[in-house]
Amino acid sequence: xLKGAVAGRYSAALYEIAIEKxxxxxxxxxxxxxxxxxxxxxxxxxxxxxxxxxxxxxxALLDKLFKGKVSDLTLNFLALLVDRRRETFFGDIVDxxxxxxxxxxxxxxxHVTTVxxxxxxxxxxxxxxxxxxxxxxxxxxxxVDPSLIGGVLxxxxxxxxxxxxxxxxxxMGDRLKQxx
Numbered sequence: 001x002l003k004g005a006v007a008g009r010y011s012a013a014l015y016e017i018a019i020e021k022x023x024x025x026x027x028x029x030x031x032x033x034x035x036x037x038x039x040x041x042x043x044x045x046x047x048x049x050x051x052x053x054x055x056x057x058x059x060a061l062l063d064k065l066f067k068g069k070v071s072d073l074t075l076n077f078l079a080l081l082v083d084r085r086r087e088t089f090f091g092d093i094v095d096x097x098x099x100x101x102x103x104x105x106x107x108x109x110x111h112v113t114t115v116x117x118x119x120x121x122x123x124x125x126x127x128x129x130x131x132x133x134x135x136x137x138x139x140x141x142x143x144v145d146p147s148l149i150g151g152v153l154x155x156x157x158x159x160x161x162x163x164x165x166x167x168x169x170x171x172m173g174d175r176l177k178q179x180x
Contacts, residue, residue: 006089011096014077019104023073028101030074031094034066038090049088058082108136113143113153130156 018027038045044065048058059079066075081087102109110130112118118126123142130138134156145153151164 003089003092006086007092007096010081010086010089011093011100014073014093015097015100015104017073018101021073023071024101024104026071027074028098030070031097034070034074034078035091035094037065048082051085055082055085058087102139106136108134108138108156110138110140110154110156111143112140112155113145113148115144115146115148115150117144118142126152130154 014027015024018024038048044061047053047061059082062075062078062082066078078087078090081090081093086093099109108130112126123140127138127140130140138156147166149165149169151167152161153164153167154161
């Protein structure tokens with residue numbers, strides 16, 4: 001619960017400043033780049049997230065790594081997270097920031113799972129269908145899961161459209177259990 005609240009609050013504040021300065025796209029790219037560096041370097045994560053390493057040492061490390069490579073806004077935001085002991089929430093904050101930026105651009109993200117790999121033509125049809133359903137531009141990622149047996153599973157934000165045979169069989173099994 002705390003993770004979502006912290007990520008939402010900090011990302012909203014950063015997003016508002018980025019809008020004021022007209023640097024939303026730049027800030028988003030910088031945050032993603034910093035996250036990628038952290039994800040690739042577990043040693044850096046250990047230092048940055050370690051509770052016994054003092055904030056001034058963490059900020060000096062961040063300055064050494066990112067000064068001149070990211071904007072002052074992003075660097076100051078990273079320092080703020082360290083000062084407030086919120087650096088462990090950085091990945092969640094980035095996710096929330098991207099979601100807010102996409103909402104501001106009228107973009108929805110969707111994840112489609114099918115039993116077999118779809119052709120480009122089939123993906124295009126699904127993309128157009130989802131854009132029509134949401135009324136937004138939709139960024140779709142595709143995945144294959146043979147355990148679904150058949151059909152399509154679509155996740156758009158927190159909404160799920162489950163048109164899989166696996167889900168229908170499970171529902172039918174539940175109904176049969178109620179009868180007996």
